[in-house]
Amino acid sequence: MEEKTVKELKKIVGRDGVLHTPEDLAVYGYDGTFEDSSPDIVVLPETTEQVSRILQLAGRERIPVVTRGMGSGMAGASVPYRGGIVLTMTRMNRIIELDEENGMVLVESGIITAELQAEVEKKGLYYPPDPSSNRQSTIGGNIACNAGGPRCLKYGVTGDYVLGLTVVLPDGRILKTGGKTIKDVVGYDLKSLFTGSEGTLGVITEARLKLIAKPDVIHTASAEFPSLNDASRTVNAILSAGIVPVTLELIDDTAIACIEEAMSLGLPRDVEAMLIIETDGSDKDSVAREIERIGAICKENGARTVTVAKDEDERNNLWKARRSIAPSLARMSPNKLGEDITVPRNAIPEAVRRLKDISARHGLPIAVFGHAGDGNLHPNVLFDLRNPDERATMEKMIAEIFETALDLGGTLSGEHGIGSLKLPFMERAVDAVSLDVQKSIRNLLDPLGIMNPGKALPE
Amino acid sequence: MEEKTVKELKKIVGRDGVLHTPEDLAVYGYDGTFEDSSPDIVVLPETTEQVSRILQLAGRERIPVVTRGMGSGMAGASVPYRGGIVLTMTRMNRIIELDEENGMVLVESGIITAELQAEVEKKGLYYPPDPSSNRQSTIGGNIACNAGGPRCLKYGVTGDYVLGLTVVLPDGRILKTGGKTIKDVVGYDLKSLFTGSEGTLGVITEARLKLIAKPDVIHTASAEFPSLNDASRTVNAILSAGIVPVTLELIDDTAIACIEEAMSLGLPRDVEAMLIIETDGSDKDSVAREIERIGAICKENGARTVTVAKDEDERNNLWKARRSIAPSLARMSPNKLGEDITVPRNAIPEAVRRLKDISARHGLPIAVFGHAGDGNLHPNVLFDLRNPDERATMEKMIAEIFETALDLGGTLSGEHGIGSLKLPFMERAVDAVSLDVQKSIRNLLDPLGIMNPGKALPE
Numbered sequence: 001m002e003e004k005t006v007k008e009l010k011k012i013v014g015r016d017g018v019l020h021t022p023e024d025l026a027v028y029g030y031d032g033t034f035e036d037s038s039p040d041i042v043v044l045p046e047t048t049e050q051v052s053r054i055l056q057l058a059g060r061e062r063i064p065v066v067t068r069g070m071g072s073g074m075a076g077a078s079v080p081y082r083g084g085i086v087l088t089m090t091r092m093n094r095i096i097e098l099d100e101e102n103g104m105v106l107v108e109s110g111i112i113t114a115e116l117q118a119e120v121e122k123k124g125l126y127y128p129p130d131p132s133s134n135r136q137s138t139i140g141g142n143i144a145c146n147a148g149g150p151r152c153l154k155y156g157v158t159g160d161y162v163l164g165l166t167v168v169l170p171d172g173r174i175l176k177t178g179g180k181t182i183k184d185v186v187g188y189d190l191k192s193l194f195t196g197s198e199g200t201l202g203v204i205t206e207a208r209l210k211l212i213a214k215p216d217v218i219h220t221a222s223a224e225f226p227s228l229n230d231a232s233r234t235v236n237a238i239l240s241a242g243i244v245p246v247t248l249e250l251i252d253d254t255a256i257a258c259i260e261e262a263m264s265l266g267l268p269r270d271v272e273a274m275l276i277i278e279t280d281g282s283d284k285d286s287v288a289r290e291i292e293r294i295g296a297i298c299k300e301n302g303a304r305t306v307t308v309a310k311d312e313d314e315r316n317n318l319w320k321a322r323r324s325i326a327p328s329l330a331r332m333s334p335n336k337l338g339e340d341i342t343v344p345r346n347a348i349p350e351a352v353r354r355l356k357d358i359s360a361r362h363g364l365p366i367a368v369f370g371h372a373g374d375g376n377l378h379p380n381v382l383f384d385l386r387n388p389d390e391r392a393t394m395e396k397m398i399a400e401i402f403e404t405a406l407d408l409g410g411t412l413s414g415e416h417g418i419g420s421l422k423l424p425f426m427e428r429a430v431d432a433v434s435l436d437v438q439k440s441i442r443n444l445l446d447p448l449g450i451m452n453p454g455k456a457l458p459e
Numbered sequence: 460m461e462e463k464t465v466k467e468l469k470k471i472v473g474r475d476g477v478l479h480t481p482e483d484l485a486v487y488g489y490d491g492t493f494e495d496s497s498p499d500i501v502v503l504p505e506t507t508e509q510v511s512r513i514l515q516l517a518g519r520e521r522i523p524v525v526t527r528g529m530g531s532g533m534a535g536a537s538v539p540y541r542g543g544i545v546l547t548m549t550r551m552n553r554i555i556e557l558d559e560e561n562g563m564v565l566v567e568s569g570i571i572t573a574e575l576q577a578e579v580e581k582k583g584l585y586y587p588p589d590p591s592s593n594r595q596s597t598i599g600g601n602i603a604c605n606a607g608g609p610r611c612l613k614y615g616v617t618g619d620y621v622l623g624l625t626v627v628l629p630d631g632r633i634l635k636t637g638g639k640t641i642k643d644v645v646g647y648d649l650k651s652l653f654t655g656s657e658g659t660l661g662v663i664t665e666a667r668l669k670l671i672a673k674p675d676v677i678h679t680a681s682a683e684f685p686s687l688n689d690a691s692r693t694v695n696a697i698l699s700a701g702i703v704p705v706t707l708e709l710i711d712d713t714a715i716a717c718i719e720e721a722m723s724l725g726l727p728r729d730v731e732a733m734l735i736i737e738t739d740g741s742d743k744d745s746v747a748r749e750i751e752r753i754g755a756i757c758k759e760n761g762a763r764t765v766t767v768a769k770d771e772d773e774r775n776n777l778w779k780a781r782r783s784i785a786p787s788l789a790r791m792s793p794n795k796l797g798e799d800i801t802v803p804r805n806a807i808p809e810a811v812r813r814l815k816d817i818s819a820r821h822g823l824p825i826a827v828f829g830h831a832g833d834g835n836l837h838p839n840v841l842f843d844l845r846n847p848d849e850r851a852t853m854e855k856m857i858a859e860i861f862e863t864a865l866d867l868g869g870t871l872s873g874e875h876g877i878g879s880l881k882l883p884f885m886e887r888a889v890d891a892v893s894l895d896v897q898k899s900i901r902n903l904l905d906p907l908g909i910m911n912p913g914k915a916l917p918e
Contacts, residue, residue: 101695101805124701146644157642160619169892176890181801182833183616183873185605185655186881187889187916188897192651196644213701236560242583242672242741282701286745342640346560374641414642422645430646431635433628437904438647444903445896457646 001040005061009043009085012053017044017091028086031073032133033421034335034385039066039080044091048166048174048205051087055203055450056172058085064453067199069110069141072133074338075419077145077198077455084450089140092205095119102180103211104163109140109204116209126214128155131415132323140204146196148415150247150278150322153373155212157415159195166206167194170446178208193441198417198456201445215280218246219291220309222318223275223298224268228252228356228368230302231273232349235372237301238277238294239345245294248373249276252352255325255367255380262328265321271304275372276318325369326380333365333382337394337421339401343410345375354404355379362397364390376414399425418456426458460499464520468502468544471512476503476550487545490532491592492880493794493844498525498539503550507625507633507664510546514662514909515631517544523912526658528569528600531592533797534878536604536657536914543909548599551664554578561639562670563622568599568663575668585673587614590874591782599663605655607874609706609737609781612832614671616874618654625665626653629905637667652900657876657915660904674739677705678750679768681777682734682757683727687711687815687827689761690732691808694831697736697756698804702749707832708735711811714784714826714839721787724780730763734831735777784828785839792824792841796853796880798860802869804834813863814838821856823849835873858884877915885917 001020010018019025019042029038040063045051058065064084071078080086089110097106100123107116113134117127130149131137137147143165148157164178177190194201225231235248251259251274256267267274277294281287295306309315329336343351352368355377359366370378381397383390402412402425412422412429427435439457443449453459460479469477478484478501488497499522504510517524523543530537539545548569556565559582566575572593576586589608590596596606602624607616623637636649653660684690694707710718710733715726726733734757738749754765768774788795802810811827814836818825829837840856842849861871861884871881871888886894898916902908912918 099803101699102803103698104803146648148642152642159648169896173892175892175896177893179870180803180868181870181873182804183607183611183801183830183835184870185874185876186871186885187877187894188660188900189605189618189651189655190893190896192648196648201647212703216701239562240560242675244671281745283742283745283748286740286742289742342642344558344561344563344639345641371642376642409639411638411640411643412645414640415644417644418646426645433632433634434636434649435646437628437634437649440903441647441900444899 005057006041008057009041009054013043013045013050017046028068028088029080031071031076031078033074033076035076035079035420037079037081039086040083042086042088044088046091048168051168051203051205052172052174054085054087055168055170058450059171059448062448063450065450066452067144067203069138070136072137073141073145073419074340074416075413076421077417077419077452079420081420082453087203089138096206098123100125104180104208105211106206106208107139108206109143110138113137113139113142120211121214124214125211127161127209127211129158129161132326139207143195143204143207144197144199145415145417148371148376150249150371153248153371154244154246159192161210162191162195162207163210164208165191165194165204167202167204169202170448170451175202180208196417198419199452200442200456201451216282217284217287218278218280219287220276220278220315220318221291221295221306223277223303223306224271225273225275225303226271227302228272228352229349231275232352232372234275234298234301234303235348236345238297239373241297243290243294245373246278246280247276249322250369250372251276251322251325252368254365255329255369258328258332258367259321259324262331263324265317267321276322329367329380329382334384334386336380336382337398338378338380339398340376340378340413340416341401341405341410342376342414343405343408347408347410348372348375351377351404351408355401358397358400362393364393364397374414375410420455423458464516465500467516468500468513472502472504472509476505487527487547488539490530490535490537492533492535494535494538494879496538496540498545499542501545501547503547505550507627510627510662510664511631511633513544513546514627514629517909518630518907521907522909524909525911526662528597529571529595531596532600532604532878533799533875534872535880536876536878536911538879540879541912546662548597555665557582559584563639563667564670565665565667566598567665568602569597572596572598572601579670580673583673584670586620586668586670588617588620591785598666602654602663602666603656603658604874604876607830607835609708609830612707612830613703613705618651620669621650621654621666622669623667624650624653624663626661626663628661629907629910634661639667655876657878658911659901659915660910675741676743676746677737677739678746679735679737679774679777680750680754680765682736682762682765683730684732684734684762685730686761687731687811688808690734691811691831693734693757693760693762694807695804696760697753698832700756702753704753704832705737705739706735708781709828709831710735710781710784711827713824714788714828717787717791717826718780718783721790722783724776726780735781788826788839788841793843793845795839795841796857797837797839798857799835799837799872799875800860800864800869801835801873802864802867806867806869807831807834810836810863810867814860817856817859821852823852823856833873834869879914882917
């Protein structure tokens with residue numbers, strides 16, 4: 001990068017807002033996958049105005065800009081393959097206004113999701129979306145990927161809580177959309193266009209989010225299934241009974257084995273699957289009755305045991321198990337590729353069968369877990385990146401996993417996004433006219449192609 | 460319209476799919492407001508393919524196209540001020556697939572909303588969005604306006620149920636977006652862009668909608684408030700207690716008086732306001748306890764009486780009152796203009812005070828009612844269009860109503876849209892950069908400007 005450009009960036013954000021030693025650059029080159037590529041420079045803005053000036057400079061000099069929260073993405077979206085500027089939003093992490101009366105919060109986009117959640121919960125409010133990365137990921141990253149999480153079955157995904165955004169467009173203009181109203185049909189819904197656009201249409205600097213009242217009562221149950229197929233069938237049996245639990249998570253035996261190897265939490269090693277199910281509400285008796293009804297449905301569908309957590313400790317233990325799947329898999333295998341397919345919920349048993357078949361045919365383990373209640377599964381292929389055969393096999397398996405999802409009326413991603421890793425499959429998943437319109441909108445807003453080039457949409 | 464064009468349209472949709480006698484044209488020139496302007500021709504397509512051919516023809520000949528459901532819009536969006544083609548979608552009214560297992564339905568866009576609701580309820584399923592027009596309005600019109608309704612407080616608006624759309628673009632290309640998955644972050648969210656775009660970005664021909672389980676238990680209560688201000692304050696008191704009723708409707712004394720003049724339903728004529736509140740769920744005791752808690756909050760905040768409907772008859776009577784407000788107002792006054800402002804929910808008492816003050820200062824009655832729970836009020840100005848003074852006064856009052864909404868952090872429309880009637884106020888309500896981006900997206904998709912010209916966005 002030219003000295004003149006570096007100087008100008010330092011003028012915009014201050015000397016300490018620009019990083020460019022090789023060590024610094026290495027730290028900002030990876031994400032939650034095994035992808036890695038250093039940027040030319042890292043810039044840490046503190047205001048929307050600074051972001052605007054940085055993008056104007058980048059446009060003038062045709063420098064690629066990759067916006068980054070905490071780099072926990074699962075599809076390569078924040079990896080700067082083409083160098084350029086990594087725009088790290090973590091210094092913009094303030095809560096600007098917590099409006100208790102209207103149940104809304106206005107934040108800068110670099111705030112960590114769990115920190116925001118802790119703050120609003122102090123006031124009896126609740127921000128439901130809970131990507132498993134919520135202790136490191138930022139709200140801005142969550143919005144850019146329209147992140148989900150276990151609780152999204154009942155409460156909806158990140159985008160369902162976005163009331164308004166401040167976005168710096170690729171040409172530096174500052175756009176504001178939405179506000180303090182719950183319903184708003186004035187003009188086109190631009191906030192939904194930016195939500196999930198993976199940093200390709202602009203930089204989200206502020207977000208106004210809807211909050212709900214914190215539920216008073218939560219019950220969490222685990223059900224052990226000798227048969228994975230029975231566990232899969234049970235998901236739709238519960239939902240078809242008209243019950244919408246908060247979470248309905250599936251964990252298969254491969255995942256259980258990895259958790260137990262890594263942490264010895266006392267999970268059953270002699271079953272093919274577990275379901276973790278949670279219900280909540282404000283009415284104690286009704287929540288208790290709901291978890292009982294769910295337990296009965298599990299038993300009718302082949303659960304060996306159903307255990308309702310008796311206290312906060314037992315509850316935390318179950319969630320500890322669920323949250324530690326990804327790190328446990330990482331300990332058990334040199335590498336893993338975690339996918340994020342979704343299928344119609346009645347296709348879950350068939351999807352799980354086919355995933356296990358792919359694993360058997362190719363000889364690499366696939367751990368299957370995820371938010372089965374909304375048809376969103378995370379098949380993780382375990383492999384060794386240093387072994388070229390295993391990498392090639394993994395790639396074949398990933399292709400078959402996507403084929404499976406599409407065959408069953410599903411799609412490539414429920415909450416991780418496309419990034420770079422899923423690009424080769426996008427043309428099969430998305431209608432050609434739709435893709436063409438998406439590309440033309442991108443080109444309209446970013447004619448110079450500086451925003452996260454090579455991501456989210458095929459070129 | 461040229462004879463050649465009429466012939467070509469008849470070739471596309473058949474002779475009986477084209478209407479052009481003066482009587483026919485008059486019938487397709489109005490909407491739910493007092494606006495009126497005849498098209499040059501009415502075309503009733505039966506397939507997406509026919510719509511595509513019609514739009515290709517319209518583009519070639521530069522003929523404006525106004526898509527129309529049942530003409531119940533409240534902002535002039537379906538009035539063909541510039542003549543051209545009215546594309547009436549009512550022959551495309553089939554249920555293509557009711558997928559009970561996945562809780563989804565695929566429909567053609569011309570189906571009447573209440574007919575769809577009745578069909579899915581036969582299977583124990585439920586389509587919550589319930590615009591007051593649901594017995595005449597179509598799903599396509601609901602999506603084009605992102606329609607709301609009383610139940611949207613708990614269940615969300617039309618857009619929250621749209622899983623996928625088939626849209627014919629202005630150039631005739633057929634675009635498909637979304638599918639049978641609940642979560643989908645593959646590419647940009649185009650379905651939300653088309654939802655609420657008021658027929659300016661294309662013609663919605665099919666929609667896949669999410670359904671939920673039909674609630675087993677519903678309780679409906681009415682609360683009578685001697686003071687309108689107390690009724691307004693109660694709205695936020697209920698929501699701040701962490702309760703989310705299905706509906707939380709406000710009806711003021713002007714509206715009550717009109718209903719009673721028209722229908723004599725036995726509503727109290729000696730109070731300033733009523734609230735109609737509904738709760739639902741699957742747990743009988745819990746729903747009953749919730750309505751009791753709400754009743755107690757009403758009493759604490761100044762309700763004279765709270766009555767819970769004892770049976771379906773009493774419940775229907777309350778909803779009959781609510782639904783008959785608009786027709787009753789129409790009977791009491793030669794004309795009415797019904798607005799649709801939204802404000803943050805804690806601003807409702809101040810908004811209601813200011814609305815009453817506008818009425819007092821200008822001397823024309825304003826009936827205030829609406830979905831107070833989500834801050835969405837329908838102030839209706841009663842006037843006589845034949846009296847030029849009253850029309851001028853009404854126009855001043857409408858401008859002040861919008862100023863009030865914007866002053867209080869609200870906006871112009873919660874569920875009716877902009878159409879033609881609210882266009883003059885849009886630049887004050889929407890960020891200039893956002894408006895510019897919206898216009899450029901419209902121009903990108905409709906460079907010839909044939910789709911509902913002069914609506915939704917300022918030119």
